[in-house]
Amino acid sequence: MQTTPISNRLHIGIFGRRNAGKSTLLNSIVGQNTAITSDQPGTTTDPVYKTMELIPFGPVVIIDTAGIDDQGDLGELRIKKTIDIIDKTDLALIVLSGNSWGEEENELYLRFIDKKTPIIVILNKIDQYSADQLNAIRSTIPADLQQITVSALTNKGIDTLKDAIIKNAPEKFETTSIIKDLINPNDYVVLVVPIDYEAPKGRLILPQVQVLREVLDCNAIAVTVKETELESVLLQIPKPKLVITDSQAFKQVAKIVPPSVALTSFSILFARHKGDLDILVRGAAALDQLSGNDKVLIAEACSHHIGKDDIAREKLPRWLKQYTGHNLQINYVNGNDFPSDINEYKLVIHCGACMFNRQGFMSRIMKAEAQSVPITNFGVCIAKLMGILDRAVSVFNNSE
Numbered sequence: 338m339q340t341t342p343i344s345n346r347l348h349i350g351i352f353g354r355r356n357a358g359k360s361t362l363l364n365s366i367v368g369q370n371t372a373i374t375s376d377q378p379g380t381t382t383d384p385v386y387k388t389m390e391l392i393p394f395g396p397v398v399i400i401d402t403a404g405i406d407d408q409g410d411l412g413e414l415r416i417k418k419t420i421d422i423i424d425k426t427d428l429a430l431i432v433l434s435g436n437s438w439g440e441e442e443n444e445l446y447l448r449f450i451d452k453k454t455p456i457i458v459i460l461n462k463i464d465q466y467s468a469d470q471l472n473a474i475r476s477t478i479p480a481d482l483q484q485i486t487v488s489a490l491t492n493k494g495i496d497t498l499k500d501a502i503i504k505n506a507p508e509k510f511e512t513t514s515i516i517k518d519l520i521n522p523n524d525y526v527v528l529v530v531p532i533d534y535e536a537p538k539g540r541l542i543l544p545q546v547q548v549l550r551e552v553l554d555c556n557a558i559a560v561t562v563k564e565t566e567l568e569s570v571l572l573q574i575p576k577p578k579l580v581i582t583d584s585q586a587f588k589q590v591a592k593i594v595p596p597s598v599a600l601t602s603f604s605i606l607f608a609r610h611k612g613d614l615d616i617l618v619r620g621a622a623a624l625d626q627l628s629g630n631d632k633v634l635i636a637e638a639c640s641h642h643i644g645k646d647d648i649a650r651e652k653l654p655r656w657l658k659q660y661t662g663h664n665l666q667i668n669y670v671n672g673n674d675f676p677s678d679i680n681e682y683k684l685v686i687h688c689g690a691c692m693f694n695r696q697g698f699m700s701r702i703m704k705a706e707a708q709s710v711p712i713t714n715f716g717v718c719i720a721k722l723m724g725i726l727d728r729a730v731s732v733f734n735n736s737e
């Protein structure tokens with residue numbers, strides 16, 4: 338059985354001071370003893386992820402974090418991890434337990450307000466406080482925030498909290514599609530999937546599976562082929578509405594697919610689904626301005642074994658050199674290690690972010706925008722380097 342990938346789930350983050358009861362709250366929402374709890378402040382160090390079906394909403398991931406008031410050198414590292422989670426969060430739970438709203442909570446509040454992330458304030462441990470004490474705490478909380486009282490220990494108020502989560506889930510979350518807006522029932526959609534030595538054994542990769550699923554959801558017809566069979570398949574089937582290829586085979590596929598048939602890549606579909614296609618296409622234009630010794634940052638969302646002719650380490654640098662004619666200085670980052678200051682770079686080239694949720698990738702795009710550093714992604718960049726970007730994005734221009 339395949340479960341919903343984390344990247345497709347609503348990300349609910351739990352934040353607050355140490356000992357507020359964040360981990361107990363996670364356990365109470367999911368109905369399992371998932372996270373370690375104790376009366377020692379600083380129990381949670383690394384973020385804890387737990388997936389669940391929030392009925393009737395659907396698949397979510399709940400993330401428990403280290404206390405925002407953690408101390409010392411290690412505490413600082415933990416706080417940095419918590420801030421990474423803030424970037425990914427679609428809906429934030431800020432937990433208070435018996436204390437007034439203070440600087441710590443306000444810092445969280447400002448970060449979320451800035452990103453327009455919905456917030457629910459949880460007044461936890463109500464089994465320990467009198468109505469008067471509770472009212473005194475309530476009066477310190479910003480008036481625009483919804484408050485829910487719970488006891489994570491006894492489960493009191495948890496059902497009300499679940500309802501509030503469903504009501505406050507951002508709308509866009511349910512409507513973001515990959516290709517649903519581009520195809521109609523009975524359309525043929527051709528997926529070109531090269532099976533080279535970089536392809537994982539015995540399976541397809543996540544973006545391919547997700548596109549295939551959407552084609553089926555639309556009652557359209559998916560034909561999946563390798564690039565070697567594409568030419569003969571196109572002769573056998575009705576004119577497809579769209580051909581979607583792996584970026585790396587783009588040039589070869591563009592020669593086979595007639596100009597009258599829309600062609601794009603998985604990576605460009607995901608640039609639109611996970612990020613902001615306009616910004617990423619604009620970012621790719623910076624490739625024409627690069628000069629010798631300019632610094633370029635290549636960012637990958639996941640760490641993986643670097644194989645022969647790796648896309649990020651080998652192919653992209655080679656194509657960049659061919660295209661620009663310059664020896665660029667290329668730095669790499671993986672996973673969550675995205676630097677907060679990227680001013681030294683003339684361009685950021687990000688992977689397709691299939692392991693990230695939209696909020697996580699958009700935070701990076703916004704960081705680059707705020708520092709006026711052009712940002713693009715692998716698929717958009719490769720299409721540009723191969724001179725086929727205009728064709729690859731024209732399907733979106735026509736549909737809007």
Ligand SMILES: Nc1nc2c(ncn2[C@@H]2O[C@H](COP(=O)(O)OP(=O)(O)OP(=O)(O)O)[C@@H](O)[C@H]2O)c(=O)[nH]1
Pocket residue numbers: 354355356357358359360361362373374375376377378379380381382402403404461462463464465487488489490491
């Ligand atoms: N009485 C009562 N105790 C609670 C409640 N929720 C949590 N606690 C207790 O508060 C203590 C801290 O709970 P945790 O869930 O570990 O708190 P945390 O916010 O995850 O703490 P850190 O991981 O250290 O940041 C534990 O002893 C819990 O049993 C509650 O609703 N009522």
Ligand SMILES: [Mg+2]
Pocket residue numbers: 359360361373374380381401402
């Ligand atoms: Mg904890």
